[in-house]
Amino acid sequence: EAGVVQSPRYKIIEKKQPVAFWCNPISGHNTLYWYLQNLGQGPELLIRYENEEAVDDSQLPKDRFSAERLKGVDSTLKIQPAELGDSAVYLCASSPHSGSGADTQYFGPGTRLTVL
Amino acid sequence: AQSVTQLGSHVSVSEGALVLLRCNYSSSVPPYLFWYVQYPNQGLQLLLKYTSAATLVKGINGFEAEFKKSETSFHLTKPSAHMSDAAEYFCAVSTSGYSSASKIIFGSGTRLSIRP
Numbered sequence: 001e002a003g004v005v006q007s008p009r010y011k012i013i014e015k016k017q018p019v020a021f022w023c024n025p026i027s028g029h030n031t032l033y034w035y036l037q038n039l040g041q042g043p044e045l046l047i048r049y050e051n052e053e054a055v056d057d058s059q060l061p062k063d064r065f066s067a068e069r070l071k072g073v074d075s076t077l078k079i080q081p082a083e084l085g086d087s088a089v090y091l092c093a094s095s096p097h098s099g100s101g102a103d104t105q106y107f108g109p110g111t112r113l114t115v116l
Numbered sequence: 117a118q119s120v121t122q123l124g125s126h127v128s129v130s131e132g133a134l135v136l137l138r139c140n141y142s143s144s145v146p147p148y149l150f151w152y153v154q155y156p157n158q159g160l161q162l163l164l165k166y167t168s169a170a171t172l173v174k175g176i177n178g179f180e181a182e183f184k185k186s187e188t189s190f191h192l193t194k195p196s197a198h199m200s201d202a203a204e205y206f207c208a209v210s211t212s213g214y215s216s217a218s219k220i221i222f223g224s225g226t227r228l229s230i231r232p
Contacts, residue, residue, distance in 0.1 A: 101220070110158075
């Protein structure tokens, strides 16, 4: 079974430029998460989807960040414009069920973003 | 509100020695608790989880953790460290049950180093 796929793995951009990250979850997983992981810190949730619906986007900085999950499968996270403080690893995860606090989350390898 | 505290951002042990990584949680409802491991340039991988069944939980790679409600702790142990155990370890807490409000909160992580 293929795991969570993310691309690109690394991205270097200049500040004020736009950037997009793509995630393909494990087949059949209803729930998809985007996390931000700063160096030396644990992941922090940005947004959670259950199928096509964003059920928790309370931590997403909506002035510059946007996300979509068309057809309830792949997802894209966008930043426009990027700021120096956005340099971090962006992790995507998926889990098989909707809304279960006990579910195991399966993580992709992440996209390491560097903003110059 | 839930939170999790990992005591010690860096732990170093000798190969063959006991590994003990500490985690304390705070939750107003019965929690689900997790330990994830992250190897360099990879996503997080589940080691084990507590979901209100047995208080002693066995995971992969010889790790186990014990849920102690009276101490609000969920410490991770392994009797004999191996060089391949060197990684970042994250404790996490989640609310129980099915709810659109269910979310997982990660600790800040503990980096485990193994001395030859």
